[in-house]
Amino acid sequence: xxxxxxxxxxxxxxxxxxxxxxxxxxxxxxxxxxxxxxxxxxxxxxxxxxxxxxxxxxxxxxxxxxxxxxxxxxxxxxxxxxxxxxxxxxxxxxxxxxxxxxxxxxxxxxxxxxxxxxxxxxxxxxxxxxxxxxxxxxxxxxxxxxxxxxxxxx
Amino acid sequence: xxxxxxxxxxxxxxxxxxxxxxxxxxxxxxxxxxxxxxxxxxxxxxxxxxxxxxxxxxxxxxxxxxxxxxxxxxxxxxxxxxxxxxxxxxxxxxxxxxxxxxxxxxxxxxxxxxxxxxxxxxxxxxxxxxxxxxxxxxxxxxxxxxxxxxxxxxxxxxxxxxxxxxxxxxxxxxxxxxxxxxxxxxxxxxxxxxxxxxxxxxxxxxxxxxxxxxxxxxxxxxxxxxxxxxxxxxxxxxxxxxxxxxxxxxxxxxxxxxxxxxxxxxxxxxxxxxxxxxxxxxxxxxxxxxxxxxxxxxxxxxxx
Numbered sequence: 307x308x309x310x311x312x313x314x315x316x317x318x319x320x321x322x323x324x325x326x327x328x329x330x331x332x333x334x335x336x337x338x339x340x341x342x343x344x345x346x347x348x349x350x351x352x353x354x355x356x357x358x359x360x361x362x363x364x365x366x367x368x369x370x371x372x373x374x375x376x377x378x379x380x381x382x383x384x385x386x387x388x389x390x391x392x393x394x395x396x397x398x399x400x401x402x403x404x405x406x407x408x409x410x411x412x413x414x415x416x417x418x419x420x421x422x423x424x425x426x427x428x429x430x431x432x433x434x435x436x437x438x439x440x441x442x443x444x445x446x447x448x449x450x451x452x453x454x455x456x457x458x459x460x
Numbered sequence: 461x462x463x464x465x466x467x468x469x470x471x472x473x474x475x476x477x478x479x480x481x482x483x484x485x486x487x488x489x490x491x492x493x494x495x496x497x498x499x500x501x502x503x504x505x506x507x508x509x510x511x512x513x514x515x516x517x518x519x520x521x522x523x524x525x526x527x528x529x530x531x532x533x534x535x536x537x538x539x540x541x542x543x544x545x546x547x548x549x550x551x552x553x554x555x556x557x558x559x560x561x562x563x564x565x566x567x568x569x570x571x572x573x574x575x576x577x578x579x580x581x582x583x584x585x586x587x588x589x590x591x592x593x594x595x596x597x598x599x600x601x602x603x604x605x606x607x608x609x610x611x612x613x614x615x616x617x618x619x620x621x622x623x624x625x626x627x628x629x630x631x632x633x634x635x636x637x638x639x640x641x642x643x644x645x646x647x648x649x650x651x652x653x654x655x656x657x658x659x660x661x662x663x664x665x666x667x668x669x670x671x672x673x674x675x676x677x678x679x680x681x682x683x684x685x686x687x688x689x690x691x692x693x694x695x696x697x698x699x700x701x702x703x704x705x706x707x708x709x710x711x712x713x714x715x716x717x718x719x720x721x722x723x724x725x726x727x728x729x730x731x732x733x734x735x736x737x738x739x740x741x742x743x744x745x746x747x748x749x750x751x752x753x754x755x756x757x758x759x760x761x762x763x764x
Contacts, residue, residue, distance in 0.1 A: 408606035429605060460580055
């Protein structure tokens with residue numbers, strides 16, 4: 307008798323919260339450790355991961371703040387592998403003239419900066435041209451290759 | 461002024477209070493008969509006084525010339541200097557009349573793009589701050605990706621601001637489009653401008669949007685929005701209770717708040733009479749320029 311009443315109480319409590327997408331914290335729009343990203347290029351691994359509904363998780367951000375800003379390099383865990391990527395669109399509030407996207411977008415690259423895919427499906431902020439050119443050093447990886455496969459700039 | 465006004469408060473509309481203190485917030489769909497009466501009355505009053513006849517829609521058209529709705533940010537000297545700079549900027553770039561809900565095209569210079577310019581088309585979803593710092597946010601869905609871009613309208617990098625469709629919506633801030641279904645914020649990028657007859661009233665688009673399921677970016681149910689269809693269907697018991705708990709229905713009767721947020725009519729007239737001649741001149745100059753530009757485009761066809 308008692309157990310059933312407890313169960314019914316529990317059900318009442320869970321019915322309130324289960325539908326409500328209950329969070330203990332506010333929605334985190336920053337790209338930090340373990341943030342889920344959206345792969346927007348047509349690389350095989352990226353497409354498969356998105357199709358399965360297992361978008362990549364950020365496991366490292368290559369800057370001092372450990373918060374990913376636009377044009378930053380991140381390491382992601384995708385389908386059990388470690389891959390690198392460039393953030394090409396953020397959900398977080400942006401500066402004036404820089405577009406704010408509805409999802410955190412990433413384009414996968416290899417160590418030399420060559421993108422794994424051959425096309426990017428969504429628009430890319432035009433300020434990335436400036437940022438990525440600045441980040442590309444003479445002997446390091448060439449991140450500007452990513453701009454060549456973009457379909458549209460905003 | 462730019463904040464959301466308590467829309468359903470007929471209390472203020474009826475009171476004589478509004479005659480003297482114009483709130484410059486563009487009352488989206490509030491142009492009912494009562495308001496017209498009030499406007500007529502105010503006009504008559506002004507003519508009696510013999511002051512410079514400033515059109516009644518100036519406080520909506522040029523609301524960025526008015527002081528901030530937050531009283532502690534006001535500074536008459538700074539505002540005066542800002543107005544001077546704004547007029548200078550307006551003489552260079554035509555900043556047309558637009559409202560939240562209008563469709564705009566903003567072209568900015570961009571050193572790395574091919575034509576050295578970059579333009580974005582979208583619905584204006586909010587208008588923040590006043591004076592030189594006035595900022596607008598445009599939203600569009602391009603390639604199934606929702607994009608918001610903010611622009612300072614007096615930014616020197618801006619080359620052109622075009623209004624593709626002049627209209628108002630039911631709300632003063634439409635950030636909820638981020639959580640609405642994408643079709644409500646989708647605009648054709650290559651849209652042709654739709655022209656309105658000169659002097660025609662700005663039409664009100666009474667579209668009511670459907671939202672995506674929760675989670676949302678903000679608690680829209682607490683903001684007294686008119687443009688969302690049946691918000692209750694998305695909410696659970698907990699959220700409905702919280703909304704009731706947090707509601708402040710007495711705020712629309714707070715005379716002091718209203719007083720602080722609005723600018724008195726005399727003060728508005730003073731500001732507008734200061735810029736009136738210059739701004740009309742600037743507008744005419746831009747009209748002539750636009751006509752000349754149109755003529756140069758049509759010429760080659762006639763020559764053949």
